[in-house]
Amino acid sequence: MDIDDPKQVVLQVGAIMKKYRKEKKLSLEELSELAGVSKLTLGNIERGETNPTLGMLWKISKGLSIPLMALFSTKSSVNISQAGVGLKIPGDQPTCVFEPIFQNTSDEMEMFRAYIQPNSSYQTEKHHPNTVEFTTVMTGAISIKVNETLYTLNQYDSISFRADCTHSYINNANDVAVLHILLKYNL
Structure with a gap:
């Protein structure tokens, strides 16, 4: 994933959110009730059609009972984080x-x-x-x-x-x- 491409980040967040929602067997309506975010907005996020705010992502992660960064998760056994480089x-x-x-x-x-x-x-x-x-x-x-x-x-x-x-x-x-x-x- 190119973390410097905002559209790619938005698409990834939507796909990961949908994956967790389906794993937990939640409909968009059920997640909407748990997260306090409208069903329309959740659908737009899942399709990568909107860039959610940090507050909205917190609400979604709480609704799904997952850590916030699970919505951005990448898999690797070794990770390096350099200040100022990568996702902001x-x-x-x-x-x-x-x-x-x-x-x-x-x-x-x-x-x-x-x-x-x-x-x-x-x-x-x-x-x-x-x-x-x-x-x-x-x-x-x-x-x-x-x-x-x-x-x-x-x-x-x-x-x-x-x-x-x-x-x-x-x-x-x-x-x-x-x-x-x-x-x-x-x-």
Whole structure:
């Protein structure tokens, strides 16, 4: 797959989503109810006719009870992830871009680089039930709001928390903050 060709990525996501839906013996209507995404939109995604947002992909992955990156999965026994090379997933807001570190995921965890733009914030979707998020600040300093509590992290600081709650990232600096995020699923 050419990950630099957005149309190929959209087609792959649609085909993988359809594969998981059929494996779980779900109709488009049933997945629509589970994911909170319209049946029409799901059909368009499966056919590669629309480019879904990150928020929509989170909802679909939760509806299918699979990790988000399973929708982008490639199979290989050795994977190398180079920063800035490969797939980039824009957040629902232009303040954040996610870069999968490894796309060949298990059902248990996945890892991302997140780039939070200067003087901005990013509110993420609630993740799957019982998911734990581990975040390390690689460059910059950020605040992470988990439920109503704000935590400040500097370079190389880390935090872990239940990610099936409201959480957001805040970058009050004039430089991009780079985070490594590991999601540990309990599906």
